[in-house]
Amino acid sequence: xxxxxxxxxxxxxxxxxxxxxxxxxxxxxxxxxxTKVNISSLSTHLVKSPFLKIxxxxxxxxxxxxxxxxxxxxxxxxxxxxxxxxxxSHETMAILTMCMEIEAHQFDPPASKxxxxxxxxxxxxxxxxxxxxxxxxxxxxxxLNVYEKRLQESRFLACNSFTLVDLxxxxxxxxxxxxxxxxxxxxxxxxxKWVDEITSREAWKMACxxxxxxxxxxxxx
Amino acid sequence: xxxxxxxxxxxxxxxxxxxxxxxxxxxxxxxxxxTKVNISSLSTHLVKSPFLKIxxxxxxxxxxxxxxxxxxxxxxxxxxxxxxxxxxSHETMAILTMCMEIEAHQFDPPASKxxxxxxxxxxxxxxxxxxxxxxxxxxxxxxLNVYEKRLQESRFLACNSFTLVDLxxxxxxxxxxxxxxxxxxxxxxxxxKWVDEITSREAWKMACxxxxxxxxxxxxx
Numbered sequence: 334x335x336x337x338x339x340x341x342x343x344x345x346x347x348x349x350x351x352x353x354x355x356x357x358x359x360x361x362x363x364x365x366x367x368t369k370v371n372i373s374s375l376s377t378h379l380v381k382s383p384f385l386k387i388x389x390x391x392x393x394x395x396x397x398x399x400x401x402x403x404x405x406x407x408x409x410x411x412x413x414x415x416x417x418x419x420x421x422s423h424e425t426m427a428i429l430t431m432c433m434e435i436e437a438h439q440f441d442p443p444a445s446k447x448x449x450x451x452x453x454x455x456x457x458x459x460x461x462x463x464x465x466x467x468x469x470x471x472x473x474x475x476x477l478n479v480y481e482k483r484l485q486e487s488r489f490l491a492c493n494s495f496t497l498v499d500l501x502x503x504x505x506x507x508x509x510x511x512x513x514x515x516x517x518x519x520x521x522x523x524x525x526k527w528v529d530e531i532t533s534r535e536a537w538k539m540a541c542x543x544x545x546x547x548x549x550x551x552x553x554x
Numbered sequence: 555x556x557x558x559x560x561x562x563x564x565x566x567x568x569x570x571x572x573x574x575x576x577x578x579x580x581x582x583x584x585x586x587x588x589t590k591v592n593i594s595s596l597s598t599h600l601v602k603s604p605f606l607k608i609x610x611x612x613x614x615x616x617x618x619x620x621x622x623x624x625x626x627x628x629x630x631x632x633x634x635x636x637x638x639x640x641x642x643s644h645e646t647m648a649i650l651t652m653c654m655e656i657e658a659h660q661f662d663p664p665a666s667k668x669x670x671x672x673x674x675x676x677x678x679x680x681x682x683x684x685x686x687x688x689x690x691x692x693x694x695x696x697x698l699n700v701y702e703k704r705l706q707e708s709r710f711l712a713c714n715s716f717t718l719v720d721l722x723x724x725x726x727x728x729x730x731x732x733x734x735x736x737x738x739x740x741x742x743x744x745x746x747k748w749v750d751e752i753t754s755r756e757a758w759k760m761a762c763x764x765x766x767x768x769x770x771x772x773x774x775x
Binding site: 401426427435 | 617618619621622625644648649651652655656659
C-alpha cells in the first residue's frame, strides 16, 4: 500500500467508490492536489491553504480538510451510486453527523497515534514508543467497546447500510490490521465482522492498490 | 460565567439563539442532559453514551457530541430565526463544512489547551504550565494568521453572515479574552473586529449570563 496520510486515503477511497458506480467518477474540473508530489504547482494554493495539509481538492472552488471533501463529494453525487449519506430525515442526518464526530474526536486520536507509532515511525527508522502504544490501546479499547454494543443494533455504525462514517474509519483500521493492535478488533465479535465487511469492499481494495488506485493514477499524471 | 465545558457552551449558545428568535426555542421533548448535575437520571443514557461526555441532548432520539447537536438544531430550525447554515448550494455547504473542520482540528486543539492551562487549572488550584502555554500560543498564532487573511475576504469565517462556524469558536475565545492570550486576537485587526462582533451578540451574552441563560435555567429545573 502507498504510504498516504489517513485523511488522504479516506478521500482516495471515495474517489475509488465513485469509480465503481459512475462512468465519470468526478467532474473533470475536480482534481486532488498532492502537496508532496507536485509542490511546484502549489504557489496559488499556498495563499488559500496555509495549513499545508495533504488532503486538498481543486474543484470549481478550493477545498481542504478530508472530512469536508468526502462530505462534499458524497452530497454532489448523492443521487447516484452507493448512498454514503443518510438523508431520509433530520434524525438520520443527526445520527450520521454524531457518528462522524465520534470517529473524529474519539476513534481517530488513539488510532492515529497507534498508526504513527507502529507503522509510520518504523518506516522512517524511528523507534516505537511502547508506553504510548499501551496508553493509546487502552483508549482505543474504550471506543471499540462502545462500537461492539452499537454494532449489535445495526450492521454498520450509523445505520444498516455503509456510510461515510464507516469509510472514515477505514484508513486507520487498514494500517492497524498489520500491527499487534489487530487483536483489539478481532477480540470483539461484532467489531470483527464489521471490520471484515468494510475492508473487503471492492472500492476499498482498489483504493489500497497502488497500481489500480484512481488517486494514485492521478498523482502520476 | 458558569464553568461549563466549551462544547456545552456552544450548545448552550444555540439554545439561547433560538430563544432570541422563537417563542419555543426547542421542541418541548428536547432537553439537554447534564451529567454532572443529574447523574441519577443517567442510568438509561449510560448504555447509549459510554463516552460520558457532558454535551448530550435528549430528543425523540438520543444525541451526543456538541457539534452534532448544534448542526441538528440548526437544521431542524433552519426555516426560522438566524440562518446558521449556508445551504444555498453544494459549494456553500462544502465551505461551511470545511470551516467547521478547521475549527475542530486546527483552532480547537491549541485554544482548548490554552483555556485549560490558564482558566480551568487555576480554578482547581493547579499550576499553569507556561511551556505548554508558549507552545500552544505559537500554534494558535498560525491559525489566527490564516483567519486574518480569510476575514479580509468575508465578514465572518464561512461567508458574510454569522454561521455555526463562528458560533463554535465562541466558548474558547470568551475564556481566552480573560487571559494574556487575548493579545493574539487584538494584534490582528480583522480577527479583532470579528471577535468583537461575535462576542457582542445578544444571544451569546445571554448564554454567558448564569441567571438569564436558558441552558442554566434548564439545569436548575
